[in-house]
Amino acid sequence: xxxxxxxxxxxxxxxxxxxxxxxxxxxxxxxxxxxxxxxxxxxxxxxxxxxxxxxxxxxxxxxxxxxxxxxxxxxxxxxxxxxxxxxxxxxxxxxxxxxxxxxxxxxxxxxxxxxxxxxxxxxxxxxxxxxxxxxxxxxxxxxxxxxxxxxxxxxxxxxxxxxxxxxxxxxxxxxxxxxxxxxxxxxxxxxxxxxxxxxxxxxxxxxxxxxxxxxxxxxxxxxxxxxxxxxxxxxxxxxxxxxxxxxxxxxxxxxxxxxxxxxxxxxxxxxxxxxxxxxxxxxxxxxxxxxxxxxxxxxxxxxxxxxxxxxxxxxxxxxxxxxxxxxxxxx
Numbered sequence: 001x002x003x004x005x006x007x008x009x010x011x012x013x014x015x016x017x018x019x020x021x022x023x024x025x026x027x028x029x030x031x032x033x034x035x036x037x038x039x040x041x042x043x044x045x046x047x048x049x050x051x052x053x054x055x056x057x058x059x060x061x062x063x064x065x066x067x068x069x070x071x072x073x074x075x076x077x078x079x080x081x082x083x084x085x086x087x088x089x090x091x092x093x094x095x096x097x098x099x100x101x102x103x104x105x106x107x108x109x110x111x112x113x114x115x116x117x118x119x120x121x122x123x124x125x126x127x128x129x130x131x132x133x134x135x136x137x138x139x140x141x142x143x144x145x146x147x148x149x150x151x152x153x154x155x156x157x158x159x160x161x162x163x164x165x166x167x168x169x170x171x172x173x174x175x176x177x178x179x180x181x182x183x184x185x186x187x188x189x190x191x192x193x194x195x196x197x198x199x200x201x202x203x204x205x206x207x208x209x210x211x212x213x214x215x216x217x218x219x220x221x222x223x224x225x226x227x228x229x230x231x232x233x234x235x236x237x238x239x240x241x242x243x244x245x246x247x248x249x250x251x252x253x254x255x256x257x258x259x260x261x262x263x264x265x266x267x268x269x270x271x272x273x274x275x276x277x278x279x280x281x282x283x284x285x286x287x288x289x290x291x292x293x294x295x296x297x298x299x300x301x302x303x304x305x306x307x308x309x310x311x312x313x314x315x316x317x318x319x320x321x322x323x324x325x326x327x328x329x330x331x
Contacts, residue, residue: 001081001082002031002032002033002057002082003029003031003032003082003083003084003103004031004032004082004083004084004085004086004099004103004167005032005033005034005035005080005081005082005084005085005086006024006032006033006034006035006085006086006087006088007034007035007037007075007076007085007086007087007088008020008021008024008034008035008036008037008087008088008089008090009037009039009069009072009073009076009087009089009090010036010037010038010039010046010090011038011039011040011066011069011090012040012043013090013091014045015128016090016091016209016211017045017046017049017090018049019093020088020089020090020091020092020093021036021049021053021058022093023088023093023094023095023096023098024088024094025053025055026096027094027096027097027098027099027100028096028097028099028100029097029099029100029103032057032099033057033058033059033082034057034058034059034088035058035059035061036050036058036059036060036061037061037063037072037075038060038061038062038063039063039066039067039068039072040063040066041062041063041064041065041066046060046062047060047062068183069183069186070178070180070181070182070183070186071180073087073163073186074177074178077168077175077176077177077190078175078177079170079171079172079173079174079175080170082170083169083170084103084106084167084168084169084170085167085168085170086099086102086166086167086168087163087164087166088164089163089164091209091211092119092164092165092206092207092208092209093206093207093209094165094205094206094207095204095205095206097205098117098165098205098206099167101117101201101203101205102115102117102167102201102205103167105145105167105199105201106167106169108145109145109147109199112147112169112197112198112199113168113169113171113174113194113195114161114166114167114168114169114194114195114198114199115166115167115168115198115199115200115201116160116161116162116165116166116167116198116199116200116201117162117165117166117200117201117203117204117205117206118136118137118138118140118165118200118201118202118203118204118205119136119137119138119162119164119165119204119205119206119207119208120132120133120135120136120204120206120207120208121133121135121136121137121207121208121209121210122207122208122209122210123209123210124209124210124211124212126212130207130209133210136204137162137208138200138202139202140202140203140204141202143202144201144202144203145199145200145201145202146199146200146202147197147198147199147200148160148196148197148198148199148200149196149197149327150196150197150323150324150326150327151238151323151324151327153248153251155188155191155192155234156230156231156234156235156248156262157188157226157227157228157230157231157234157262158187158188158230159187159188159190159191160191160198160200161187161191161194161198161200162187162206162208163186163187164206164208165205165206165208176190176193176194178190178193178315179311179312179315181226181312182222182226184223184226185226185230188230189230189315189316192316192319192320192322192323193319195326196323196326196327220295221295221297221298221301224265224291224298224301224302225269225301225302225305225309227262227265227266228262228265228266228268228269228270228302228305229269229305229309229312229313229316230316231262231263231265231266231273232266232267232269232270232272232273233270233313233316233317233320234320235266235273235276236270236272236273236317236320237317237320237321237324238320238324239324239328245276245278245279246279248263249263249279249280253284258284258287260280260284260287261284261287261288261291263276263280263284264276264277264280264284264285264288265288265302268299268302268303269302269303269305269306270306
């Protein structure tokens with residue numbers, strides 16, 4: 001049995017897939033097996049590439065139909081015979097010691113389920129080349145591993161971990177299946193299922209690519225609705241103090257652009273969060289009103305969200321509540 005099962009999803013990326021596979025095969029830890037998931041059953045190129053590589057550790061899985069990003073990723077978050085599993089997206093790539101470092105980190109933190117590494121950011125140019133931006137997703141520090149308990153500000157409507165640089169400990173009867181939500185929010189939805197703390201390896205061990213084409217929706221209204229849903233369910237179960245409430249607003253105002261909009265949208269979408277509005281200022285409201293004037297249907301969409309997206313709301317309410325109880329030590 002291998003130490004780790006790698007899932008490599010691909011969809012019409014013939015120029016990028018060879019680089020991802022090369023980074024996998026260059027790992028200093030050779031104790032892995034890989035499932036290459038081709039989400040376009042009419043595309044023969046992934047199979048042709050594997051035939052040339054002739055690496056017995058890599059098996060091709062061609063989907064009978066195009067599943068899309070969310071359904072494809074749901075295939076990966078289930079218990080495996082191997083003690084760990086990981087995901088290498090076809091547009092990203094790993095440093096040679098990614099697996100060795102992550103497995104060593106997992107061995108030294110046996111009670112942690114989810115690990116992820118810092119990533120460098122590369123941008124795709126018009127000619128298909130990728131340029132290093134000089135940025136990383138997390139600041140590098142002298143602290144090799146950082147543990148994050150549940151309830152971080154980034155988790156209000158986002159996620160800490162990155163799918164493309166993560167290692168998951170496989171546990172019997174433990175899967176992390178999420179509803180069929182837009183691809184842009186699969187990480188924050190799924191992170192609400194993870195037992196905490198989560199562990200970050202602060203050294204960059206992978207590269208995150210900003211591609212010119214993406215599976216993420218450009219629907220601004222949908223994005224606002226998802227942000228409001230995530231924020232509202234986070235705060236609804238949160239045992240917060242007044243001091244922390246004021247700090248959340250101060251931090252939101254300090255961001256560029258200000259993140260106060262998501263606090264107000266959360267209160268509009270979920271009446272149980274109306275108490276959030278006590279700290280809103282006129283300028284915070286003006287930003288929201290200006291957005292509604294530009295997109296008149298957004299307000300109605302938010303007010304109807306709980307009825308139209310009832311299953312998604314229930315999933316987030318249940319999982320956020322479970323994480324807050326876990327954080328407080330309650331059963």
